[in-house]
Amino acid sequence: MENAFRVRLKQQVIPAIFYLTFLSSFFGSTLAYPKLSYLFAYRIFLAFLFFFIFIDLMLNGIELKSFLNFSTFFLIGWCAYSLLSFLWAQDIKSAVRDQVFLTINIFVILIFMYYSKYLRWDVFENIILISFIIHLAVGYLEVVTDKHLWTSKVPLYNLHRTPSTFFANPNDFATYLVLYLPFILAVAINKSVNNFFKKWAAFLGAVLAIPLLILTTSRANYIGFLLALFIYFLLAGKDQKKSLLQYGAIFLFFLMLIIGFRLDFGAFNKAVEMIKIQISSLVDFSQTYLSSNVRRELLIVYGLSFLYDYLFFGVGSGNSRVLMEKVKQYTVNVELHNWFLDVLVCYGVVIFILYLIWIVYILYNLFKIKKSSNTLNLPTIPLISSISAFFISSISSSKMIEMRIMWFVFALSLFVLAKSKKEEGEY
Template sequence: MDSNALRVSNFYRIEKILFYLVVITGFFGVALFPLDIGPFKLFPYRILFVLLLPLFVIRLLIKEKLNIFNSSIKWYLIFLIFWLGYSIISLAWTMSKTDAVKDIVFLFMGITLIFFICFYTRNEKDLINIYYLCCVAFVSLICIGIWEVITGKHLSSSLFYTYPPFFIPTGTFYNQNDYATFLALYIPFAIGLIFYSRKLALKIIGVLSIIASVYLIILTHCISGLLAVILEVLALIVLYIIKERKSYWLAILIPAVCIVIVWQYPFIHQYIQQMASVGERINLIRNGIHFLCCTFGFGVGAGNIEYWMVNYPMYDVKVLNIHNWWAEILAEYGIFVFAGYVLFYFDIIYQLIKTYLSTTSCFMKLLCTTLILSLCGFFVACIGPSSFLNITAQWYIFGIALAFLKHITSTEEQNG
């Protein structure tokens, strides 16, 4: 290997290390060695992100010649760029420019994370590495949650940090809903270990992680987190039935689930009423739809939903954040971005299901099962947090899914 090739290889290795550090520190966010420097907080994730960004841009534009846009996932990436561009254009009509800029920065970082993962995850080994990184982070955050439940203490990032001993877990997040959402989205990674790992120790870790995370979700009283886990379990059962061609079980399962729901409806209804301010959330969504109509379907603009809740509500609400990721996208970014996002979301799931049903590879099944379940849980998990945009871990799911779809296509092309 000549000196130039060696130099390029070393540079890429540095970028790859930075990339993995960005991923792992992203799970811990502001909880990991934060520095308060006035208008914002600085912590390892943000520092590493800023260091990696120019290296990524240089390689993407100059060395790789935008090759990522010649891949099978180009339309997904184009939509993400369109979404970001729309958010910037929406500055023209947003009422609160400060809130808009803040949300645009978070959106930019989230979309860039997806690009990082798609760009630096190039083969099966890379996908396995990032999978295990997610598993390590998942187990680590479970341990933090258990520590909180036992001691009543919390990390500095928590809402309860200054409280007297308080035994509701928040992990590395600000509140319990964000933590429950994270756990719900990453339980499928433990399920993947149970079904597809060849090592008994990893299977045991997977089982214990699921038990602990469900227990922690129950302690958070996050109904959307519990519903997400239930949806993931149902999706797992359906995948198994379809894969094994035992469709007659669906004829038993679907009526059985319906009967249980009808039978337990009074209890379910009472539980939901106790656990979440349903009426309040409905009014928040109704206000969001009203705002959408007021802006002729274009949305109130990036980060401006709370401003409109304060100044132009049609229905009375006590809180300002809409508490629903789907409704937030619709109300802030309008019908075009919302329609694109829905297609983006469901088409990824569709492509993963197609691969799951056709593959015999253990590696493919591992990634397909994990990502399908996580994305199914995402459908309801994202209605729990007050602000879903800045939950870094959600962007990883989509990034891994797109990197995996890119890998599938490139593998098929190589094999003819």
């Protein structure tokens, strides 16, 4: 009986809670009572997950042999260095706050790797698709009604017809769309998916995501979207390219039909004009009113100057915004609005270089799986496309360390790598 419980715990209970945790992560603090916004569904399921994992480790022990690799050493090392930076951090409260986010997200990634044998990609794929469709439905409701969820800050910015769904602002929502659109495309063109409803739900989801992305006016994510599509098409096989071109032709046909009969009521022209304005603003460095580009330029300059003051060891976990407060009159913003710059400034040159190496390591190994006949080669294309877009899209959001959607892209990547190696019998 005891052995049966141990097996069921590892193979059924933990995976079930894991899937619920993953699903709830896409909806954040909206799945909570407003007066207890800090206690939302994701955190509750995560607490249960940690509890049952603790029991599993006590009963079954730790299987270190299949767990120790470059990713494990780097992530644990990053977490340890972040704790060490408390010694020179100016504001301990900010350091603790970011440390909590970093530690939890790293633990989640490690759990993806450790329990990869008992988790299934098709379940993750279904959860991503369901979540994506729900986000799109809420996004269009926001655009039509101009009403937002209680967690959204869009009303505070006095923005109209701008979707944010379950995120605090439209930039975060745009980043979500770009990072997870490749997974939706994969379902739409995957020949092994025989479910007609699922394939067309994915296709319509990919198409309907584009107007919402345009309405977010997130310039970095416009570029990230194009990069994701380009990388996806570049890596796709002949059959997948054919499917992409077929779907693209269908989309263009209906678009021309709608525009030709003016059934869009001028929405297409407005969208084109909006994109032109946003793209042209990329070269706007006017200092008379501190344009967005100038502010971001100043954030980089001041951020690097603080890094220099700390001898390139990093200013300490979460302390970039504390130091930027000193020059807020020049930058307006205190967040660096650039995830890679945030890693560099907060954690120093060594962690930053290792972080880049880690991403290259992931991409390299995903490429290796893609070229193999492994059954897991299908998820590699959306993962590579998403990570490629991430280099651009991560510039959009103000504070990426809190965004679970970013960490889950890397967690899914390491899940595929770990599962592939276990299936090949390398461990």
